Amino acid sequence: MHRPSKRPDRPRPPAQAPDAPGLPARKLAAEAVAAVLDERRALDETLDRLLDGPRASAMEDRDRALVRAIATVAIRHFGAIRKALLARMKSGMPAQSGVLASALATGAAQLLWLDVPDHAAVDLAIRLIQSDRRAERYAGLANAVLRRIGREKDAILAAIDPLADDTPEWLAKRWSAAYGADAARIAAAQGHEASVDLTVKADPQAWAAKLDALALPTGSLRLRQRTALPELPGYAEGAWWVQDAAAAMPARLLAPKPGERIADLCAAPGGKTAQLAAAGAAVLAVDRSEPRLKRLRVNMERLGLTVETRAVDALLLDEPDGFDAILLDAPCTATGTLRRHPDVAWTKDEADLVKLASLQTRLLDKAATLLRPGGRLVYCVCSLEPEEGEKQVAAFLARHPDCARAPITAEEVGVAEAVTPSGDLRTLPFMLPHDESRLAGLDGFYAARLVKEG
Numbered sequence: 461m462h463r464p465s466k467r468p469d470r471p472r473p474p475a476q477a478p479d480a481p482g483l484p485a486r487k488l489a490a491e492a493v494a495a496v497l498d499e500r501r502a503l504d505e506t507l508d509r510l511l512d513g514p515r516a517s518a519m520e521d522r523d524r525a526l527v528r529a530i531a532t533v534a535i536r537h538f539g540a541i542r543k544a545l546l547a548r549m550k551s552g553m554p555a556q557s558g559v560l561a562s563a564l565a566t567g568a569a570q571l572l573w574l575d576v577p578d579h580a581a582v583d584l585a586i587r588l589i590q591s592d593r594r595a596e597r598y599a600g601l602a603n604a605v606l607r608r609i610g611r612e613k614d615a616i617l618a619a620i621d622p623l624a625d626d627t628p629e630w631l632a633k634r635w636s637a638a639y640g641a642d643a644a645r646i647a648a649a650q651g652h653e654a655s656v657d658l659t660v661k662a663d664p665q666a667w668a669a670k671l672d673a674l675a676l677p678t679g680s681l682r683l684r685q686r687t688a689l690p691e692l693p694g695y696a697e698g699a700w701w702v703q704d705a706a707a708a709m710p711a712r713l714l715a716p717k718p719g720e721r722i723a724d725l726c727a728a729p730g731g732k733t734a735q736l737a738a739a740g741a742a743v744l745a746v747d748r749s750e751p752r753l754k755r756l757r758v759n760m761e762r763l764g765l766t767v768e769t770r771a772v773d774a775l776l777l778d779e780p781d782g783f784d785a786i787l788l789d790a791p792c793t794a795t796g797t798l799r800r801h802p803d804v805a806w807t808k809d810e811a812d813l814v815k816l817a818s819l820q821t822r823l824l825d826k827a828a829t830l831l832r833p834g835g836r837l838v839y840c841v842c843s844l845e846p847e848e849g850e851k852q853v854a855a856f857l858a859r860h861p862d863c864a865r866a867p868i869t870a871e872e873v874g875v876a877e878a879v880t881p882s883g884d885l886r887t888l889p890f891m892l893p894h895d896e897s898r899l900a901g902l903d904g905f906y907a908a909r910l911v912k913e914g
């Protein structure tokens with residue numbers, strides 16, 4: 461009988477213990493937080509990349525949602541989390557300590573804001589730290605710090621001052637200078653998750669009833685709770701799309717009329733283009749990013765709307781006949797959207813503001829040349845910074861004596877306090893209160909309506 465020859469013993473690979481349940485989700489959340497804070501990457505794109513990757517392929521939907529929730533809350537409250545951690549670490553955060561900082565931040569986010577049992581939050585953060593050679597020697601320290609945060613959570617939460625503790629210094633200073641006492645209300649509102657608002661093609665009251673949504677005084681609808689959007693009535697037939705109540709105001713202010721030729725100069729992904737097209741205008745949607753314009757086309761297809769698209773830098777757009785109206789939703793720091801994009805607070809800075817303001821100036825000047833005599837221009841940004849809003853338009857009007865402001869009225873926008881004395885729109889995130897305060901708020905937007913002499 462043939463006996464298999466005995467092979468010499470080979471060294472066996474070290475037995476790889478399977479990850480504890482819940483650990484892969486913590487790993488990805490910590491990685492996303494580190495990508496935002498250390499590499500200034502955008503949170504949404506980072507999460508999409510990680511959750512589309514091989515390490516998430518076998519992950520259940522519940523865990524995927526947990527990755528998003530942990531990373532988003534850790535970034536949204538990173539200021540307060542850092543303060544709570546450092547107050548409990550005598551020698552500060554050790555340098556060159558690998559995953560330590562992001563594991564502590566995501567652990568603290570779970571302890572303070574998420575519905576995760578304390579023991580699971582701490583245990584998984586420590587396992588994560590132990591899995592990294594550079595961090596493992598701090599496991600004891602991390603354990604002590606997180607346990608203290610768990611014990612002291614009520615006092616920590618009660619003591620948070622959103623402006624002083626939970627807003628990066630560069631923004632806290634700017635908002636205090638621009639908005640005085642309202643800066644504290646802005647910071648507090650920015651710390652909340654945004655509601656889901658919808659823009660309907662037509663008949664908001666009927667859709668409010670069908671969707672059991674709130675009909676806001678601005679003309680948008682607000683869902684009472686988060687839900688799977690494709691399952692809602694009207695999604696398949698393209699009756700509505702998701703768009704913050706403030707973001708829906710600028711296109712309405714342009715008052716698009718059927719047949720008018722309107723350019724949307726920074727159009728993708730197309731929320732405002734859809735409003736213009738739904739009103740019957742002949743829209744040219746311009747964006748310099750072809751991938752983003754592709755998303756716009758997909759969105760228009762779902763909504764059954766036809767628009768012409770052009771992937772070009774708006775500064776190079778050539779249109780000898782000009783346009784009846786132009787919407788310029790310019791690229792900006794997006795500091796009015798921290799409820800949705802809390803990473804902006806940590807990935808942008810004043811140098812970005814200077815660069816973007818200069819681009820906005822050039823785009824505004826270009827828009828003026830593309831407008832027919834008598835044409836309308838709505839300029840808007842989702843920024844709270846006056847350099848991108850009020851100051852930008854004041855300087856534009858000084859450069860262009862052939863253009864004038866067409867003041868916006870409270871009746872048009874439905875939020876009287878959002879109209880400035882000079883007739884511009886300035887929404888602040890704490891506005892739009894109503895009985896169900898959990899659902900209050902809107903993005904911080906600025907818009908001005910301008911006309912070119914006929």
Ligand SMILES: C[S@@+](CC[C@H](N)C(=O)[O-])C[C@H]1O[C@@H](n2cnc3c(N)ncnc32)[C@H](O)[C@@H]1O
Binds near residue numbers: 727748749774
């Ligand atoms: C604020 S987003 C537009 C959002 C869009 N209006 C909406 O409502 O869905 C700004 C857009 O401007 C585009 N952009 C930036 N610089 C541009 C330029 N010079 N010309 C054309 N598009 C530009 C960006 O690719 C980005 O899609």
